[in-house]
Amino acid sequence: MREDSRYIFEDMPVMQAVLKLAVPTVLGQVILVIYNMADTYFIGLTGSDACVTAVTVCMPAFMFLSAISNLFGIGGAAAVSRALGRQKPGRAGNASAFALFGCLSVTLVYCLGAWFLRDPFINLLGGSHPMVHGIAAEYLTVTVVIGGVFTAAGALLAHLVRAEGRSLHAGFGIMMGGILNIGLDPLFMFVFLPPGRETLGAAVATALSNTIACVYYVILLVHLRHHQTALTFRFDQNAMVEDVFREIILTGLPACLMTLCENISYAVLDHLMAAYGMAFQAGIGVAKKINMLAHCIVRGMAQGVLPLIAYNYASRNYQRMMQVILHSSLLSAGLSFVTMLVFVVYAPQLVSIFINTQGDSLLSGTRFLRILALGCPFSAFAYAVISFFQAIGRNLKSFCLAVLRKGALDIPLMFLMNARWQGCGIVSATPLADIVCCLTAVYLFVTCLHQLKNTAFHTKLEQSSA
Numbered sequence: 001m002r003e004d005s006r007y008i009f010e011d012m013p014v015m016q017a018v019l020k021l022a023v024p025t026v027l028g029q030v031i032l033v034i035y036n037m038a039d040t041y042f043i044g045l046t047g048s049d050a051c052v053t054a055v056t057v058c059m060p061a062f063m064f065l066s067a068i069s070n071l072f073g074i075g076g077a078a079a080v081s082r083a084l085g086r087q088k089p090g091r092a093g094n095a096s097a098f099a100l101f102g103c104l105s106v107t108l109v110y111c112l113g114a115w116f117l118r119d120p121f122i123n124l125l126g127g128s129h130p131m132v133h134g135i136a137a138e139y140l141t142v143t144v145v146i147g148g149v150f151t152a153a154g155a156l157l158a159h160l161v162r163a164e165g166r167s168l169h170a171g172f173g174i175m176m177g178g179i180l181n182i183g184l185d186p187l188f189m190f191v192f193l194p195p196g197r198e199t200l201g202a203a204v205a206t207a208l209s210n211t212i213a214c215v216y217y218v219i220l221l222v223h224l225r226h227h228q229t230a231l232t233f234r235f236d237q238n239a240m241v242e243d244v245f246r247e248i249i250l251t252g253l254p255a256c257l258m259t260l261c262e263n264i265s266y267a268v269l270d271h272l273m274a275a276y277g278m279a280f281q282a283g284i285g286v287a288k289k290i291n292m293l294a295h296c297i298v299r300g301m302a303q304g305v306l307p308l309i310a311y312n313y314a315s316r317n318y319q320r321m322m323q324v325i326l327h328s329s330l331l332s333a334g335l336s337f338v339t340m341l342v343f344v345v346y347a348p349q350l351v352s353i354f355i356n357t358q359g360d361s362l363l364s365g366t367r368f369l370r371i372l373a374l375g376c377p378f379s380a381f382a383y384a385v386i387s388f389f390q391a392i393g394r395n396l397k398s399f400c401l402a403v404l405r406k407g408a409l410d411i412p413l414m415f416l417m418n419a420r421w422q423g424c425g426i427v428s429a430t431p432l433a434d435i436v437c438c439l440t441a442v443y444l445f446v447t448c449l450h451q452l453k454n455t456a457f458h459t460k461l462e463q464s465s466a
Contacts (some may be wrong), residue, residue: 005165009085009311014323022304022328024171025162029300031178033292035209037354038182039202040289042189044354049278049361051199052354054135056285057127057270060263061114062143062151067259068110069152072103073159074306075252078391079244080163081307084230085314091244092230096160098245100233103156104149111148114140126270126281139203147207154214160231161217163307169220177213181205251390254398258386261407265430268411272418272426283364284427286354290369294339294376295383301332302387309391318452329384336380343373368427375431378438379405385441389448397444404440409433 008017043051076099083092114121118137122128127136143151154177162170188201221231266288273280305328312321343350351365382405389398410433417425 008165009308010315010317010320014320015327017308018305018324018327018331021162021165021167021308022301022331024167025174025304026297026300028158028171028174028178029296029303030293031175033289033296035178035181035185035206036289036292038185039206040286040354042185043198043202044286046198049282050129050131051135052282052285052361053129053278054127054132054139054199055202056281056288057122057125057132057267058136058139058143059285059288060125060267060270061121061140063259063263063266064110065107065144065148065152066155067256067263068107069103069155069159070259071106071252071256072099072248073156073252074255074303074390075099075248075250076156077159077163077303077307078251078310078393079247080160080230081310081391082314082393084164085311089230090236092163093232094235094244095248096163096231097233097235098248099156099160100153102245102248103152107149107152111145114148115145118145124271125267126274129274129278132278135199138200142200142203143206147210150207150211150214154210154217157214157217157221159303161220162303164229164231165307167304173213173216173220176216177209180209180212184209247393250395251393254386254390254395254402257399258402258406261403261405265406265410265414268414269426272414277360279360280364282355282361283351283366284368286351286361286365287368287372287427289354290350291343291372291376294336294343294373295379297335297339298332298380298383301328301335302383304328306387306391309388313392322449325384325388329381332384333377333380336376340373340376343376344370347373367424371424371427372430375434378431378434382434382437382441385445388445394448397448401437401441401444405433405437409436 008020012020039055040052043055076095079095079099080092083089083095118140119133122133122136122140125136127133154173158170158173161173184205185202188205189198190201193201193204221233224231269284270281273284305324308324309321312318312324347366347369348362351362351369355362355365382401386398386401386405389395389401410429413429413432414426417429419425421428
């Protein structure tokens, strides 16, 4: 392990270390959301609710790639950082190899399934309308079937590079992919392809930019082979004995399920919204993408500090670990609260950027964004606690919170509240679920801290008696 990385993990002032690892990750996540917004913005210029809806219904299918990369990426990153904290670089190398090959294998199976089952898949996601289905099928084929492996592999490699403290390199790859997408969108949508094929142009831009970002990480890792790094992607003789693969799956499964449940939740939301027409579907699609800005800050903060928490937990530096958690969670919650205020106050202006028509889609998007924004601060703390449990290997707790945050609560609430408050009731289920999940996270977090304090106390006793 490099000395500068060791300094970040062990000796750098806590707030400085948090910012050094989290800021590039947050910026990368913000760029990802901005390029998602850019897609919506450029497609919105067509004035077609069908095009906006087609991209909206494909979002869960595309985001499932993130579920796969999170399964192996967050699980692999936590395993690598914990191995480095225990001074076991060989185990870190096995973890990175398992994560890479596991991610590639599962992604390939998913992409092939999306190709052979694309029509019923799109209908299930809410794209059964004749004006929407063909456009959505085209978008899904390019972004998921053709570009899916590169998208998932790039996200995975970003997690693994970050696990060694190279957050700047990881963030640069994510930002490069997002900026390229923003630049390529108008070229493919309005210059290279004929009128009427704008959605296809947006899909090509997305797939191409993610492929280039993946190539960047490959080149970076080839370069790092000649430097001090544990990311070897080769198994040694202890690979099967150490049971690293099980550690990666158990740690990454809550992150995968949280992303998967988010996708299922969004798909259910879109399906329920389809009953109210394309204006409501377009409105919720835009509102969700804008609201993703708040979640990307939280996600970037949690992913950025996860290696720092995992390393100090493994090396039993509990005091530094707690300081990292305190600083990062307060910063994340504060930023989310400010974002919530901005969304509530300026909702009409934000939605009008992406919906250029003065009609029901603009009004519904404004209303939906204000409702979604109310859950931002609660979601921030819940996400921080989930990431903390992932970092220290408390898999059952992170699993329970991940499922509770998306799926177990909000989906039943959507059906229940839709019967009482049509349209807006579906959306209101999200902030309500965030509040309940946050309260549960507080209880589990406090309980875990009490256990860690007892462990630290007994460790000191053992050291003093020795």
